[in-house]
Amino acid sequence: xTYELDEPDSLFEALSERQKAILIFIGGFIDREGFPxxxxxxxxxxxxxxxxxxNYNLNKLVDLQWLERSKEKSRGIRLVRRSGxxxxxxxxxRPVRAYDGGSATLVPRVGRxxxxxxxxxxxxxxxxxxxxxxxxxxxxxxxxxxxxxSEVFALEVQGDSMIDALIDDGDIVVMRKxxxxxxxxxxxxxxxxxxTTTLKAFYDEGTRIRxxxxxxxxxxxxxxxxNCQIQGKVLGVVRML
Amino acid sequence: xTYELDEPDSLFEALSERQKAILIFIGGFIDREGFPxxxxxxxxxxxxxxxxxxNYNLNKLVDLQWLERSKEKSRGIRLVRRSGxxxxxxxxxRPVRAYDGGSATLVPRVGRxxxxxxxxxxxxxxxxxxxxxxxxxxxxxxxxxxxxxSEVFALEVQGDSMIDALIDDGDIVVMRKxxxxxxxxxxxxxxxxxxTTTLKAFYDEGTRIRxxxxxxxxxxxxxxxxNCQIQGKVLGVVRML
DNA sequence: AGTATAGGCGAACTGTTGTTCGGTGTCAAG
DNA sequence: CTTGACACCGAACAACAGTTCGCCTATACT
Numbered sequence: 001x002t003y004e005l006d007e008p009d010s011l012f013e014a015l016s017e018r019q020k021a022i023l024i025f026i027g028g029f030i031d032r033e034g035f036p037x038x039x040x041x042x043x044x045x046x047x048x049x050x051x052x053x054x055n056y057n058l059n060k061l062v063d064l065q066w067l068e069r070s071k072e073k074s075r076g077i078r079l080v081r082r083s084g085x086x087x088x089x090x091x092x093x094r095p096v097r098a099y100d101g102g103s104a105t106l107v108p109r110v111g112r113x114x115x116x117x118x119x120x121x122x123x124x125x126x127x128x129x130x131x132x133x134x135x136x137x138x139x140x141x142x143x144x145x146x147x148x149x150s151e152v153f154a155l156e157v158q159g160d161s162m163i164d165a166l167i168d169d170g171d172i173v174v175m176r177k178x179x180x181x182x183x184x185x186x187x188x189x190x191x192x193x194x195x196t197t198t199l200k201a202f203y204d205e206g207t208r209i210r211x212x213x214x215x216x217x218x219x220x221x222x223x224x225x226x227n228c229q230i231q232g233k234v235l236g237v238v239r240m241l
Numbered sequence: 242x243t244y245e246l247d248e249p250d251s252l253f254e255a256l257s258e259r260q261k262a263i264l265i266f267i268g269g270f271i272d273r274e275g276f277p278x279x280x281x282x283x284x285x286x287x288x289x290x291x292x293x294x295x296n297y298n299l300n301k302l303v304d305l306q307w308l309e310r311s312k313e314k315s316r317g318i319r320l321v322r323r324s325g326x327x328x329x330x331x332x333x334x335r336p337v338r339a340y341d342g343g344s345a346t347l348v349p350r351v352g353r354x355x356x357x358x359x360x361x362x363x364x365x366x367x368x369x370x371x372x373x374x375x376x377x378x379x380x381x382x383x384x385x386x387x388x389x390x391s392e393v394f395a396l397e398v399q400g401d402s403m404i405d406a407l408i409d410d411g412d413i414v415v416m417r418k419x420x421x422x423x424x425x426x427x428x429x430x431x432x433x434x435x436x437t438t439t440l441k442a443f444y445d446e447g448t449r450i451r452x453x454x455x456x457x458x459x460x461x462x463x464x465x466x467x468n469c470q471i472q473g474k475v476l477g478v479v480r481m482l
Numbered sequence: 483a484g485t486a487t488a489g490g491c492g493a494a495c496t497g498t499t500g501t502t503c504g505g506t507g508t509c510a511a512g
Numbered sequence: 513c514t515t516g517a518c519a520c521c522g523a524a525c526a527a528c529a530g531t532t533c534g535c536c537t538a539t540a541c542t
Contacts, residue, residue: 016519033311034319035276038499050521055500057519070274074315074499074528078275138381143481163456166407166480186482215404237480239407240384241427257489279529291491296531298489315498315529 015064019057021046023066027079036077139174143236147176152235164213165199171239173199175232186214186234193227199234256305260298262287264307268320277318380415384477388417393476405454406440412480414440416473427455431470440475 012020025045029037037045043054058077061067070076137154144152157171165186167173173188181187187202189211200211200221209228212220253261266286270278278286284295299318302308311317378395385393398412406427408414414429422428428443430452441452441462450469453461 018519035316038315039501040499048520050523051500052502052522053520055502060519072500072527074279075276076274076500138379140379140479140481142378143479145481160457163407163458166404166409168407168455214409216401217404234482236482237478238381238384239478239480240381241475241477259489280531281529289490291493292530293492293532294490301489313497313530317530 015061015066016057018046018048018053019061019066022054022057023061023079026067026077030079036075038075137172137174137238139236139238143174145235147235152176154238162199164215164218166214167199167237168239171237173234174236174238175234177232178230181230181233188231188234190229190231191223191227193223197231202230256302256307257298259287259289259294260302260307263295263298264302264320267308267318271320277316279316378413378415378479380477380479384415386476388476393417395479403440405456405459407455408440408478409480412478414475415477415479416475418473422471422474427475429472429475431472432464438472443471 012023015023022042025042026037029041029045039051039054039058042058043049043051046054048054048057058067058069062069066079068078070078139154152174154172154174157167157169157173160169162168162171175188181202183203185202186199188197188199189202190197198211200213203210203212204225205222208222209225210220210222211228253264256264263283266283267278270282270286280292280295280299283299284290284292287295289295289298299308299310303310307320309319311319380395393415395413395415398408398410398414401410403409403412416429422443424444426443427440429438429440430443431438439452441454444451444453445466446463449463450466451461451463452469
């Protein structure tokens with residue numbers, strides 16, 4: 001069997017199949033639900049018929065320092081070794097995530113993003129005017145990073161002017177409308193002086209804004225704060241070939 | 242530790258003292274413990290003597306879209322960020338969300354793709370073998386291009402060696418396992434002589450294979466057919482930021 | 483005054499969940 | 513062969529935790 005788990009550790013491989021399954025399940029569960037599973041939920045998912053066996057293996061994993069438990073508390077499990085994004089996946093952020101049963105998250109595709117025009121934003125309240133026949137695209141729920149789906153929308157990129165952000169003609173960018181952002185966020189900015197929209201990582205350097213391409217072979221550009229209008233934050237990119 | 246609410250204060254301030262205390266406590270508790278508190282833990286922390294009152298306020302907060310609850314599950318609380326909406330506007334009813342019966346397309350994320358190794362392929366039988374709780378990723382159905390979901394899988398890209406295909410470190414490529422392809426397909430190829438895996442557009446020019454980067458600023462490379470092993474066809478790319 | 487509403491209280495009830503314990507099978511060292 | 517460790521099973525138990533219900537208090541509106 002050849003699932004490559006991104007714990008390069010042979011430590012992980014040394015675990016029993018059940019222990020591996022348990023760790024993987026817990027990580028996924030926390031990701032999905034926002035809280036850890038119960039012993040019985042683990043047992044059911046990993047085909048372990050007895051709660052005591054789950055308990056046994058859980059304690060084993062505590063000894064091996066894969067997780068921590070709070071005695072006599074329901075769902076009192078914490079993953080300890082959390083690197084990368086695999087089995088022991090950490091809450092990369094706070095486990096603040098909407099969840100509605102695992103169904104797909106649908107986001108309206110509202111137009112195109114063209115380098116020579118500001119981003120076409122839907123009305124502030126477009127959520128209410130949502131038309132079920134609108135062009136919708138499924139996106140992984142994680143991509144929403146906890147934002148409410150109603151404030152997220154998708155745009156198709158036209159032209160190859162975003163190539164320095166590793167975004168190709170025809171790609172779909174999933175965005176959340178917002179006027180501000182934190183340093184390092186990938187945002188769509190409208191540069192009035194250049195009449196250009198571009199996607200770049202945003203860094204406020206006080207007297208100037210540094211817009212850093214995502215493509216390391218390319219250099220950043222610098223603009224005056226007055227010539228830099230944030231239009232939305234990019235949550236993700238989807239490319240279909 | 243204070244739980245930072247990234248919302249305009251007015252919305253938060255509009256809540257009752259107890260509701261504010263509850264929200265703050267839940268955020269801090271999750272930060273501290275790794276899982277949400279029970280009703281009784283909230284009550285004790287916020288000086289609310291009756292569990293029913295905590296329950297009451299919790300449901301109030303659900304209505305106001307500050308959090309979500311899983312019915313009849315211990316600690317079944319998730320914090321969510323409130324949706325936009327102007328001041329004093331009634332909570333909007335989830336516009337763009339979830340077709341429940343809709344069939345999300347779930348694809349197993351089975352490992353990583355590293356430039357220096359052949360693509361780690363799941364076993365031929367992974368379709369029925371894999372554990373439904375494995376790490377799955379939702380992809381737009383269209384991305385599958387009609388292929389059976391059981392022969393499709395996803396890999397996380399490690400390193401920036403795919404940058405000439407406009408694929409970044411951390412991107413997820415959705416692939417179909419196959420050994421042949423048509424001209425122009427974007428495929429993962431293993432180049433034995435270079436011990437490299439790379440994603441390129443494939444063109445058979447008879448005596449040689451042309452591997453064309455997707456990035457127009459980069460030049461194609463040419464390889465001998467014997468030094469070119471197709472591992473799978475790329476159906477799409479998903480990037481989460 | 484009468485009444486509607488929001489918020490609160492406490493107790494009882496029910497289902498959930500962690501824990502414990504007697505017992506089974508396997509395997510390798512003594 | 514015996515022993516002990518390891519992993520496992522099933523069942524029962526007790527504590528935990530979400531829900532429900534009758535009743536209370538204050539405020540504002542008719």
